[in-house]
Amino acid sequence: MAMMVNQVGYEAMACRKKAVVNRPGSYVLKNAAGAILWQGQTGVAVSDPLCGETLYPLDFGSVHTPGKYYLESFDGDKSDTFTIDRDVLEGVHNAMIKALYFQRCGCALEEKYAGPYIHAACHTEDSEVYGEPGHMIKAQGGWHDAGDYGRYITPAAVTIGHLLYAYWLNTMAFKEQLSIPESGNGMPDVLNECRYELEWMLKMQREDGGVYHKLTAWSHADFVMPEEDKDTFYAYSISSLATADFCACMALAARVYRGSSASGMGEKEFSLRLESAARRAWKWLTENPEPLLFTNPEGSNTGEYGDGADADERLWAAAEMMTLAAWLQEDAREYVEELRRILDTGLAVTDFGWTDVAGFAAMAVLTDFGAAKAAGEETVQRFRTAVLAEADRLAALGERNAFGMAMGAEDFCWGSNMVVTNRGILLALACRVLEMGGREADRPQTETHQTGIVQPSDETAGMLPGDSETARRIARYEEVMQAQVDYLLGKNITGYSFVTGFGEHAYRHPHLRTTAADGIDDPMAGWVSGGPNGKPGDELAIKMIPAGTPPMKCYLDREECYSLNEMTIYWNSSAVFVTGYLRQKAWEKEKEQA
Ligand code: 9MR
Numbered sequence: 001m002a003m004m005v006n007q008v009g010y011e012a013m014a015c016r017k018k019a020v021v022n023r024p025g026s027y028v029l030k031n032a033a034g035a036i037l038w039q040g041q042t043g044v045a046v047s048d049p050l051c052g053e054t055l056y057p058l059d060f061g062s063v064h065t066p067g068k069y070y071l072e073s074f075d076g077d078k079s080d081t082f083t084i085d086r087d088v089l090e091g092v093h094n095a096m097i098k099a100l101y102f103q104r105c106g107c108a109l110e111e112k113y114a115g116p117y118i119h120a121a122c123h124t125e126d127s128e129v130y131g132e133p134g135h136m137i138k139a140q141g142g143w144h145d146a147g148d149y150g151r152y153i154t155p156a157a158v159t160i161g162h163l164l165y166a167y168w169l170n171t172m173a174f175k176e177q178l179s180i181p182e183s184g185n186g187m188p189d190v191l192n193e194c195r196y197e198l199e200w201m202l203k204m205q206r207e208d209g210g211v212y213h214k215l216t217a218w219s220h221a222d223f224v225m226p227e228e229d230k231d232t233f234y235a236y237s238i239s240s241l242a243t244a245d246f247c248a249c250m251a252l253a254a255r256v257y258r259g260s261s262a263s264g265m266g267e268k269e270f271s272l273r274l275e276s277a278a279r280r281a282w283k284w285l286t287e288n289p290e291p292l293l294f295t296n297p298e299g300s301n302t303g304e305y306g307d308g309a310d311a312d313e314r315l316w317a318a319a320e321m322m323t324l325a326a327w328l329q330e331d332a333r334e335y336v337e338e339l340r341r342i343l344d345t346g347l348a349v350t351d352f353g354w355t356d357v358a359g360f361a362a363m364a365v366l367t368d369f370g371a372a373k374a375a376g377e378e379t380v381q382r383f384r385t386a387v388l389a390e391a392d393r394l395a396a397l398g399e400r401n402a403f404g405m406a407m408g409a410e411d412f413c414w415g416s417n418m419v420v421t422n423r424g425i426l427l428a429l430a431c432r433v434l435e436m437g438g439r440e441a442d443r444p445q446t447e448t449h450q451t452g453i454v455q456p457s458d459e460t461a462g463m464l465p466g467d468s469e470t471a472r473r474i475a476r477y478e479e480v481m482q483a484q485v486d487y488l489l490g491k492n493i494t495g496y497s498f499v500t501g502f503g504e505h506a507y508r509h510p511h512l513r514t515t516a517a518d519g520i521d522d523p524m525a526g527w528v529s530g531g532p533n534g535k536p537g538d539e540l541a542i543k544m545i546p547a548g549t550p551p552m553k554c555y556l557d558r559e560e561c562y563s564l565n566e567m568t569i570y571w572n573s574s575a576v577f578v579t580g581y582l583r584q585k586a587w588e589k590e591k592e593q594a
């Protein structure tokens with residue numbers, strides 16, 4: 001790839017418009033009619049450790065005129081076309097949420113919402129509790145996790161965590177309707193879609209509060225449509241990983257849905273169900289303090305989501321129970337004690353993936369005034385320090401490669417695109433911490449959450465706090481965040497946009513059973529690929545990618561390559577958080593300048 005751009009495009013008002021090219025010299029930016037809008041020279045050469053090439057940055061941040069453009073080199077090479085416009089991420093952001101609708105299990109997908117991607121109701125039978133023949137449970141519903149038809153609690157909880165925080169902190173980025181069956185019912189569609197998953201999760205809880213780790217068949221289905229997959233589904237054993245994640249997720253959802261009850265669609269009742277499920281899971285956790293981890297039974301090949309420690313899951317649960325208690329003005333002492341006990345073990349609190357959810361505990365304590373107050377200044381300070389230190393580390397990482405992105409060579413793992421976007425989430429949280437100027441513990445509970453619309457208060461709208469050092473730091477973090485999104489949307493060595501349907505060269509062959517079996521050429525739009533993987537894990541990728549290939553180049557747009565090119569619900573939700581943040585930020589800036 002010679003000229004790498006964000007193929008979707010760049011926010012008109014912002015100054016962060018960058019491309020990367022492989023030859024130094026003079027370049028122009030042309031519009032569709034061929035008129036030159038900008039002319040400039042490449043910047044300093046960078047020997048890039050991620051793709052192993054020498055590359056040059058191009059900065060056309062001074063162009064603010066909306067339009068469709070391409071870059072042209074001194075000798076006539078053209079880049080992919082892209083847009084410069086206000087709210088340029090709107091389409092891809094909404095498509096990445098809507099994609100989840102296509103994963104709905106247990107119901108038919110109708111043409112009205114699914115267009116050509118219809119299918120009959122799938123996986124409608126009851127499931128058997130594994131190891132207890134004849135013990136059936138009704139756990140229909142939820143989203144298929146990924147290219148397979150399994151449904152797993154820990155990735156589900158993380159997906160809901162990304163989406164509910166994205167919505168809660170950046171509500172204005174979630175105002176469009178997505179054409180799903182519930183659209184127009186008065187609830188934001190992101191909450192409607194999440195509810196579909198939450199209703200399934202509720203069914204995965206056992207009487208005693210424990211939660212089954214996953215609901216899958218023994219082996220992955222062939223590449224058939226979901227309604228043709230007639231395998232028996234099993235609820236596999238209770239794990240403390242699933243129960244703690246479930247607890248956190250239900251407590252968070254109880255708070256969010258209760259705070260969004262403007263529509264009168266029964267959110268209050270729903271919130272009460274979520275709350276009681278969270279409490280029962282918490283009780284199970286206190287009665288079962290030892291880790292109860294999960295491994296697949298010998299010979300079963302469906303997803304494992306194995307995880308060697310449950311401390312981070314328990315930390316997240318404690319943090320969300322604190323926010324819930326604060327919200328309901330109850331005593332949070334028990335949760336605070338558990339939170340501090342785990343924090344004292346020194347675990348990192350900056351990640352948002354299915355293996356390590358401790359970042360969500362930081363998110364809870366640093367964004368919820370009541371929880372911050374309950375936690376106490378010293379504990380809040382520990383989270384704040386950890387988040388800002390990690391943000392500084394990531395920003396420094398961004399200065400060491402040609403893409404300006406917070407990735408090291410070793411970060412290109414299975415699902416590397418979530419590492420990319422989860423780092424965007426951490427940076428977004430750091431910006432928020434800086435904006436609040438460390439005053440969240442002193443602030444009163446705002447009215448705003450009670451209507452569910454988190455309008456920035458006058459105090460913080462479009463704001464940069466007084467001192468310019470803080471403003472510079474925020475700008476630096478946001479610059480890296482933008483680089484993460486640019487990478488995802490095409491500014492990378494593969495030349496692909498990693499979101500289906502978005503960009504002139506979007507990848508087209510996700511490892512996704514419905515797409516493989518539906519006979520339709522194009523996949524549905526809005527799926528984030530797992531992305532380059534320096535340690536390819538599937539047969540074709542191992543065969544095709546020579547050892548020693550630089551990690552960013554370890555990618556193939558091939559359906560067979562599940563270790564490079566699958567899609568999942570949680571890779572999408574993580575990306576949605578970042579696009580949501582950038583959209584809301586742009587909107588706030590616009591308001592400020594109006
Ligand atoms: O996303 C998971 C990735 O981090 C792991 O390295 C990989 C191997 O254990 O599993 C991935 O999760 C898969 C899950 O087990 C089953 N559904 C598809 C998921 C995406 O590939």
Ligand code: ZN
Pocket residue numbers: 104105106122123144149226
């Ligand atoms: Zn299904």
